[in-house]
Amino acid sequence: MSPRPGFVLETDRATPPTLFWHGEGWRLERLPPGSRIVYPPEPMEAVADPDEAVRQALAHPLGDSEPLADLLRPGMRLTIAFDDVSLPLPPMRPPDVRQRVIEAVLELAAAAGVDDVVLMAALSLHRRMTEAELRHALGHRVYEAFAPHGLLLQHDAEDPDGLVHLGCTDAGEDVEINKRAATSDLIVYVNINLVAMDGGHKSVATGLASYRSLRHHHNVRTLQHSRSLMDEHRSELHTSNWRMGRHIAASGIKVFQIETTLNTDTFPSQFAFLQRREWEWSGRDRATYLATSASLARTPARLARSIFHSIRSPHALTSVQAGEVEAVHARTLEHVHRQHVVPVEGQTDILTMGLPYICPYNVNSIMNPVLVMCLGLGYFFNLYRGKPLVRAGGVVIMSHPTPWEFHPVHHPSYIDFFDQVLAETTDPLEIEAKFEESFATDPWYVHLYRTSYAYHGVHPFYMWYWGAHALQHLGAVIVVGGDVAAVRRMGFKPASTLRDALEMAADVVGPDPSVTHIHAPPLLLADVE
């Protein structure tokens, strides 16, 4: 039976309560009759033989690229860059798709006699991956073959000797990327395209870039004009990355792009109810929901976090395509859209969302308040094409515990950002003008980014900018069940229940508002007419 498409349910009095994610847990909430719930499509069927699919993609590239085997030759310098720990979410059951692809690429390289090969995690300004995370992404065999010899690198956007400035785009944007990659005869980029925002020229132009380069598109103006981040044709972020990608190509740097798409089979079978529609819950689903909810209620937060972060997703490969960047990405997006797109008619006054325990920047870490904002207003709000799901001046209601808690190793600059910057202003433009450069160039943050496992000093700014379009668009943001002080620090309104939040929202949008709930994860992309 083919997977059912996503759809929009209009609730009535008989509609069972709706599942809302709430950090390391969930809640059943009753939405007002007449509310809409946007359900994601069911997971697409996986390719039958993933390894064969990878081999076929490498042999039959898209665009004007030659097959990978023909691009490889003895004595050449090859850099294989790959997406970092921020993808996929949750981390997938082994073997990770990066392992499959990289093993296939290495097989071809070995066959061609290429012996100058380096693997490189495309961190951009993210934290470095731990050995365990690298082993998980690459597999033990690849890790053991490269890491002990210093051939498994992690991009360092602050290494003055490890970057090369390739000039500026026509729009005056500095293009500065990793020197090892730029001086290679070939960059093979191995991507995971979990959402439409990923991939394309963004892979190299962002993943291997420096702050000097990133600041041209990771800024408030660009992100306020990315409508949405998931629609590359209406995203300034993508337009800038595409300019940079083309500049990189024009500089003579050859990129062989390998993009993969995964289905939305997001949670393991013991949590099957999380991706079922509530009225289709079996007795077992209901029992699991009750048992896990009761158990989580008694579990200390730290232990609950550890349990959730140990979840390995059954994500399966739905496509792999390789070759010239733009041709590859166009095909990738077809697959992503097929998996994610749900047509939705018209906007809503109030958009509700339950935010889970994980986002791209807290894998094996803490979802701090800034990341809650980014997940809700940066990612979930932007899960649209056409128009935002919520109308201008409307309200977003997010459900998340939003603890005033930070991972001291992963997010040191977030602590200062939250304590000092947000205490003064939440206006993205003011934040950018007044504080960004100081954080971005702070030598302590730079040191921690380079030598520890810290996100770059400027990263919390980017998280805030990610929500800049939503902040500009919305009349109010309400957080249900969050730490009151943390919620207020961000300029949002705290509410203890969804009912309270809906009443507060009505004060902003008027009486009898329309309500739409985005039932994610699993992820979706609303095509709003």
Place this chain on the structure above:
Amino acid sequence: MRALVFERSLAKVAASRLAGSVVPGRGARFGPLRLASLSEPEPPGPDWMRVRPKLAGICGSDLATLDGHGSRYFEPLVSFPFVPGHEVVGELDDGARVVLEPVLGCQARGVHPPCPACAQGDTGDCERVAFGHLRPGLQTGYCADTGGGWSTAFVAHRSQLHPVPDSFSDRDAVMVEPTACAVHGALRVPTEGALVVVIGAGTLGLCTVAAVRRLGLPGTLVVVAKHPEQRRLATELGADLVVEPQGARRAVRLQTRSLAVDGRLTGGADVVIDCVGSARSLADALAVVRPRGQVVLLGMPEPFRTDLTPLWHREVALVGAYAYGSEPPAAGRARARTFALAFELVADAGLGRLVSATYPLERYREAVEHAASAGRQGGVKVAFDLRGQRATGERRARGAGA
């Protein structure tokens, strides 16, 4: 007259120390402080005048004394029994309002010639505080011969009294003495253009913020404050950045772009003014000051043990700041009396608003406990209100047969 009297009693001091360690300020209930009817002190000489207090503040040093936490260093410098109270606005017999400058220097003690410090106007550094025709007592409020502000009358030497401008309310005036301490601390080391950290935001801390902002011209002024109302006031008084104690190191690190080793900053602030005087505050000060920076110890310290290794290793200068006298010339200003600068600052910064509560003498136990927890309760300065108390207090005392 009615007065709160502090007597020498080792047993009661021990009791107050025990009580004060359980609940700050509780030492007033069990310690050697009592409300009594006394004869008014006699003026010791022709230049002495009778002062009838209107408002008399409760200072951190008073609290340390009442809770038995004060240093034994002061024992030879005070005489018992004494009437506490050195932050005073009062009235002379002719009705003129005056603020007391409580230090009992050479002039007040009848010492001629004056010691070198007093000769220069630096009365806080007087070398004769246990000599002359008065019994020992570094200030009014610690001397058995003068009385003190926590009473309906005491005596003061003419040189100790400053007329109060009509524009000053009594609340403004009672803030002059603590403000003078703050002015002296703020001017103890140069702060112009510097990153200055003020630790503590009680009365002394907040007055110091105002003083540093207006007289020290710092580059950046960071204030470490425990309580929300203190943070609000610190901002109002001119702090560039106000942080909670646990955020102090992070804030200074960020301001100075310092590195850190196991939580210790490699750089730090140019000047740190410790307005608390505890082991913790001094350790915090040493943790956030830069190598060769300066720490000003302005809050009266209790006896404590501390690790001075960072002071030694980073060649930090630790400077004490006690009381007042005169301040050296600075940009655009000649040498000035500290109290003159304090009067200006109280008016300019509106420091009278820091007086949060007043009590009659009879409710001294509540007053002291309130003062000891003022920050937590959203207050700053607690004072005794003696206006109109003289008659009723004496009547009540007579009625009770005292």
